[in-house]
Amino acid sequence: MSEISQIDTLSSEQVTNITRQTNYGTWRIQKTWKPMHVVDAEGCYFIDGAGKRYLDFSAQLMCVNLGHKNPKVVESIAQQARELPYMAPGYATTSRALLSQKLLEVLPPGLEKFFFATSGTEANEAAFKIARMVTGKTKIISRYRSYHGSTTSSISSTGDPRRWAMEPSGKGIGHIFAPETNCYKCPIKHTYPECGVACADYIEHMIANETDVAAIIVEPVVGTNGVLVPPPEYMPKLKAICEKYGVLFIADEVMTGWGRTGKWFCVDHWGVEPDILVTAKGITSAYVPLGLCATSKKIADFFEDNYFAHGHTYEAHPMTLGPAVATIEEMQRLNLVERAASLAPYVEEKLKALKAKHKSIGDVRGLGLFWGVELVKNRETKEPFNTMRDKVEGKPLVVDQIAAKMMGMGVAQQAWISHFVIAPPLIVTKEEIDFGINALDESLAIADALVE
CATH class of the missing domain: 3.40.640.10 (Type I PLP-dependent aspartate aminotransferase-like (Major domain))
Incomplete structure (x- = not known):
């Protein structure tokens, strides 16, 4: 009997493997794709097949503004x-x-x-x-x-x-x-x-x-x-x-x-x-x-x-x-528009403190609960660690290495070429913001070690 017919008894690994074998992973070279099996999500978190919980620090693709399962x-x-x-x-x-x-x-x-x-x-x-x-x-x-x-x-x-x-x-x-x-x-x-x-x-x-x-x-x-x-x-x-x-x-x-x-x-x-x-x-x-x-x-x-x-x-x-x-x-x-505006100064302060601490951060910018953290290998020249062409050619990206470390710490962070998009659900608390930024703080050691 094939794996696909055993729907009621699929292990988490089987779900990942079937998905990998039979579906296209978007905007990527396929051989590098190993999708995480997600079984549940609520509020600002989602849960994988092993029961581990992750803070959804970019609201998936910057879209789950209400949080999961409202x-x-x-x-x-x-x-x-x-x-x-x-x-x-x-x-x-x-x-x-x-x-x-x-x-x-x-x-x-x-x-x-x-x-x-x-x-x-x-x-x-x-x-x-x-x-x-x-x-x-x-x-x-x-x-x-x-x-x-x-x-x-x-x-x-x-x-x-x-x-x-x-x-x-x-x-x-x-x-x-x-x-x-x-x-x-x-x-x-x-x-x-x-x-x-x-x-x-x-x-x-x-x-x-x-x-x-x-x-x-x-x-x-x-x-x-x-x-x-x-x-x-x-x-x-x-x-x-x-x-x-x-x-x-x-x-x-x-x-x-x-x-x-x-x-x-x-x-x-x-x-x-x-x-x-x-x-x-x-x-x-x-x-x-x-x-x-x-x-x-x-x-x-x-x-x-x-x-x-x-x-x-x-x-x-x-x-x-x-x-x-x-x-x-x-x-x-829930007054979420006003909430996003009121949390903006808190996020800005935290991210600018990160910039002062980490020589790999070139710029921090944003509005509301929508922020970008740009990484550079040289602050004076503003040269990034990677380029658009690196992404297309499937070369390892520094931001992906950092995001992987954050994932291991229970924080899912959207990365793209040379920056991070920080955009949690609008229901996020200050404690959850701290948790996400602390994970980024610790993980930025990867980039700091590569600065010229």
């Missing part, structure tokens, strides 16, 4: 399944109406019409198609060190190395790249504030010298690629540039939305109203897969007399919408 959201999933597990998107449902009302309470002003998808990348695909239909133009400007998803247009608009394997197809479908806002290591070698936010000026230069630009898409704070927080002038300036040239402004808040940065949405920090906002992840605390593409009334009005050429079977799926209502209500009841 009772209200869990019950809403069961209740929706009992009431109406599926209906085609051409029908109205109670959960669809209730969620739409809740969204109007929390989204930035001016976003009034919604397309529901099942992931962030699908929502971005919708945003690109909508922008092209409304403007009659084709090109989308995005930034290096961005990530917008894995489907064709989304990966083509992604600036990081996850795009490379898909080219040249991505080059032919209207995406061009601009420099990211990264004041720690400015890609155009300017110094803020004397530069006058030259990175935004360069995007204006691009728009003025390109034809056929429909939209620009930005993560208000770049997520996986470094938690890059822009200077306060950047987003308002970029929005003004878009208005000047008739270019739509798309805010990709898949990761930064839902209280992660201490506001409901990251653009709220600067009072910027995007033409289109895309989000996912925290909208259901990732309990069920839901993405959202929200548009302005001006865009919505265009389609009153023009054909809306987009849709799919799982659009506005009731099983995803009911839990989203419960998630928003739980965030409001």
Whole structure:
């Protein structure tokens, strides 16, 4: 009898082996993948097949904002399944109406019409198609060190190395790249504030010298690629540039939305109203897969007399919408947006103390409960231990070695190329923050020993 048929008697090792043999591990060379068997999760912790508990210090993929197994959201999933597990998107449902009302309470002003998808990348695909239909133009400007998803247009608009394997197809479908806002290591070698936010000026230069630009898409704070927080002038300036040239402004808040940065949405920090906002992840605390593409009334009005050429079977799926209502209500009841903002100074103080102690830390930056810790082998040159190409070629990364040591200490920490993304569930306590940062503190000896 094969292992796969022995479902009721699988050991933890068998679960790992079957998964490894029959599934693809994403964004990696396959021979190095040995996935952990996880059997349970609750609050800020998950448990492996051997019964060991881990602090989820990055909320999985920066998405389990409510923590694991929130009772209200869990019950809403069961209740929706009992009431109406599926209906085609051409029908109205109670959960669809209730969620739409809740969204109007929390989204930035001016976003009034919604397309529901099942992931962030699908929502971005919708945003690109909508922008092209409304403007009659084709090109989308995005930034290096961005990530917008894995489907064709989304990966083509992604600036990081996850795009490379898909080219040249991505080059032919209207995406061009601009420099990211990264004041720690400015890609155009300017110094803020004397530069006058030259990175935004360069995007204006691009728009003025390109034809056929429909939209620009930005993560208000770049997520996986470094938690890059822009200077306060950047987003308002970029929005003004878009208005000047008739270019739509798309805010990709898949990761930064839902209280992660201490506001409901990251653009709220600067009072910027995007033409289109895309989000996912925290909208259901990732309990069920839901993405959202929200548009302005001006865009919505265009389609009153023009054909809306987009849709799919799982659009506005009731099983995803009911839990989203419960998630928003739980965030409001627990004051989690305010909680993320109130804990930010505590996390900042702890991380800056780490930087003062460890010569391998080049920079610490963040907002709310969304922080990046960047490692360097040389603080003066800011040279990292590893590069994007090392990741693609499957070379050992220093951050992965540190994350593995932290895992052994009971802390699961998201690492990417040369930095860590610290983004625990918004219900995290100060004691849990201390536990996670202490594990990072001890594990950084690995990097300190390699500093030049």
